[in-house]
Amino acid sequence: MVSPKYHRVEFGSTLVRALHGPTTTDPYEEHMTVNTQPVADRPDPRAFGLPVVEQDQIPDELRSLVAGVRSLVEAVADTEADPATLAEVDETVRALTDRIATGPRQVGTMVRRTMADGTDELGTITNIVAGPTNPAAPPLELERVEGGVQGTVTLSTTYQGPPGLVHGGWIAALLDQAVGSASGVETSPGLTAKLEVNYRNPTPLFTPLEVTGKVVRTERRKVYVSGWIRANGQVTAEAEALMIRVPMEEG
């Protein structure tokens, strides 16, 4: 059985089993350890009730729609159109919403993404930072680098906090994703227990942001990870995170 505490997590043991699968071995040795077991070799989350969509099963039409809606959101956020035009567009958008509202996907639906180096990563398909079907996600696509992951993203005014700058909460969200993904690919999936963000310089909108997460050390289920956001080569924010790997079944 998994730790009873994990029943606080939505889907409780189902999520744990989906991420890790049943096992009779304890991977959390008393020494520093890295789990290099590829995601592809892990049990299929479908066996535990969580659907898995392969990234290439997402129709091009849906990817295009997601990008279009993202543009729509940006246009709405910044529009100064006249009220008559706004009313007309509002009506059209509502009609379109009714047309595609086929009922929600199952909460917890996963997508399996293959990084450029061949590393497979499972994440929720609507993940707010990286989910490929979520128009509210920037999205941030991370690739494997030595010790972790890295990706580049450019944010528009829908991520604005102070004038011309990225909202601090979103900076934390980008870093959380990077440290979580780094921990997931370098060890095994877990949850963020602690995330300390140091905002060193303003993070600009409309500028490519390099987002990095790297595992520093692993101690039993604890994974210590560092993260950085850089704009024009300058660190704008850095993070120190503690990820707790989801416990395996004990048998």
Ligand SMILES: CCCCCCCCCC(=O)SCCNC(=O)CCNC(=O)[C@H](O)C(C)(C)COP(=O)(O)OP(=O)(O)OC[C@H]1O[C@@H](n2cnc3c(N)ncnc32)[C@H](O)[C@@H]1OP(=O)(O)O
């Ligand atoms: C996979 C694909 C990539 C996806 C990337 C996604 C990135 C996004 C990541 C997130 O946003 S996660 C969502 C935000 N985080 C949460 O919702 C977590 C909420 N907290 C919890 O569910 C639990 O508190 C937690 C899982 C973090 C820990 O609970 P456990 O019951 O599993 O831990 P336990 O009490 O058994 O402690 C295990 C070890 O961790 C340590 N620990 C646990 N929580 C800690 C904490 N908060 N601070 C410091 N140490 C902590 C604890 O002391 C102990 O250390 P030792 O091994 O040395 O004894």
